[in-house]
Amino acid sequence: MTIILTGENSFSLQRRLNELIDKFVAKHGELALERLDAEEIEASQIIEAAQSLPFLSARKMLVLRGLSANQQAAEQVEQIISSSGMTTDLIIHDPAPDKRSSYYKFLKKQPGFEEHLQPRPNELPGWLVKETKAHGGQLSPADALYLAERIGPNQMMLVSELDKLLIYEPKITRQSIDLLTDETPQSRVFDLLDAAFAGQKAKALKLYDEQRLQKVEPAAILAMIGWQLRVLAILKTAEELPAGQVAEETGLHPNVLHKSTPLARRLSLEQIKELVAQALEMDYKAKSGKLDLDEALKTYLISLQ
Numbered sequence: 015m016t017i018i019l020t021g022e023n024s025f026s027l028q029r030r031l032n033e034l035i036d037k038f039v040a041k042h043g044e045l046a047l048e049r050l051d052a053e054e055i056e057a058s059q060i061i062e063a064a065q066s067l068p069f070l071s072a073r074k075m076l077v078l079r080g081l082s083a084n085q086q087a088a089e090q091v092e093q094i095i096s097s098s099g100m101t102t103d104l105i106i107h108d109p110a111p112d113k114r115s116s117y118y119k120f121l122k123k124q125p126g127f128e129e130h131l132q133p134r135p136n137e138l139p140g141w142l143v144k145e146t147k148a149h150g151g152q153l154s155p156a157d158a159l160y161l162a163e164r165i166g167p168n169q170m171m172l173v174s175e176l177d178k179l180l181i182y183e184p185k186i187t188r189q190s191i192d193l194l195t196d197e198t199p200q201s202r203v204f205d206l207l208d209a210a211f212a213g214q215k216a217k218a219l220k221l222y223d224e225q226r227l228q229k230v231e232p233a234a235i236l237a238m239i240g241w242q243l244r245v246l247a248i249l250k251t252a253e254e255l256p257a258g259q260v261a262e263e264t265g266l267h268p269n270v271l272h273k274s275t276p277l278a279r280r281l282s283l284e285q286i287k288e289l290v291a292q293a294l295e296m297d298y299k300a301k302s303g304k305l306d307l308d309e310a311l312k313t314y315l316i317s318l319q
Contacts, residue, residue: 015104016095016098016103016104016105016124016126017034017103017104017105017106017126017128018106018108018121018126019105019106019107019108019128019130020108020109020110020111020127020130021128021129022109022110022130022131022231022233022234023130023131023133023169024109024170025168025169025173026130026169027107030128031077031105031107034075035077035105038073038103042068042071042072043070043071045069046068046069046070046073046075047074047075047077048063048074048075048077049079050063051079052078052081052084052087053079053080053081053084055087056086056087057089057090057094060078060081060087061093061094061097064076064094064095064098064099065098065099067099067101068101068102072101073101073102073103074101074102075102076098076103076104076105077105078094078104078105078106078107078108079107079108080107080108081094081106081108081111081117082108082110082111082112082117082118088111088115088117089117095124108121112303113301113303114302131237132231132234132237134237134241135162135237135238135241136241136266136270138158138162138167138169139155139158139159139162140155141169142158142161142172142176143158145173145176146158146176146180146186149176149177150180150184151179151180151184151185152185152186153185153186157186157188157191159269160188161186164191164195164198165195166198166230167228167230167238168228168229168230171198175194175195178194178195179191179194179195182194198228206218206222206225206239206315207239207242207277207318209221210315210316210318211280211281211318215315215316218315219312219315219316222235222311222312222315226308232300232307232308232311233307235311236293236311239293239311240290240293240297243286243289245271245274245278246278246281246286247286248266249271249275249278250278250283250286251283253278257271257272257275292314293314296310296311296314
């Protein structure tokens with residue numbers, strides 16, 4: 015079995031890796047687990063580790079980290095995978111390989127390829143509700159949205175705060191959230207876009223920098239911009255419909271629609287379409303390595319009027 019773990023969502027990647035390792039170790043023991051930092055050793059050593067038989071166990075697990083940073087080894091990835099025998103579980107943990115490389119293109123074709131992307135902002139409340147339930151707690155969708163807006167999109171931070179809240183009281187309420195959590199200097203993408211469209215360039219860049227200080231990656235910010243543009247497009251094409259009907263048919267929270275309505279009124283449908291096209295172009299060029307997404311997003315924001 016070969017599983018490739020990649021993508022910018024470090025929380026999801028680490029959780030999946032821990033899940034695979036814990037399940038394996040519970041069945042075969044710690045001695046059957048081998049970890050290698052692939053960027054620091056010769057390709058021949060990696061192949062030898064993949065070929066070696068389990069010791070005092072029916073199976074072994076080999077976890078390779080950062081294979082793409084070792085050019086020689088990356089060029090031999092096909093041989094590394096084929097070298098792992100029927101008794102070896104191979105995990106390639108490589109969060110940010112060059113997507114233009116033949117190495118990445120080969121891995122993407124493998125049946126065990128997993129790309130862990132950042133969650134969209136509208137997915138966080140539902141995820142928080144499920145996390146809470148999985149740990150024996152209760153959290154309403156409305157309070158989950160409040161917690162996500164209060165803490166920000168960083169899943170590591172959200173899980174840490176969730177653990178604290180569950181210890182205090184299994185049923186999480188807005189009151190306990192206010193009592194036990196500190197509001198981060200949260201600059202939601204709506205505020206960022208609102209400042210940009212108002213011609214407040216300095217404020218827009220300040221809000222963008224706040225997102226980056228919260229360790230929100232440019233790809234995640236672009237995803238949030240895409241989500242906000244979708245909300246604006248929905249509002250623009252449903253101007254004659256009652257807000258309640260729009261919320262019911264789209265699954266968007268009424269608060270999201272309420273906050274976005276003034277901005278949607280200031281834009282034409284053609285302007286929204288152009289913004290979507292520009293965002294798509296940025297996404298494509300960034301993924302193909304032709305663009306510094308961090309700088310491109312700043313230019314995108316200050317050009318909005």
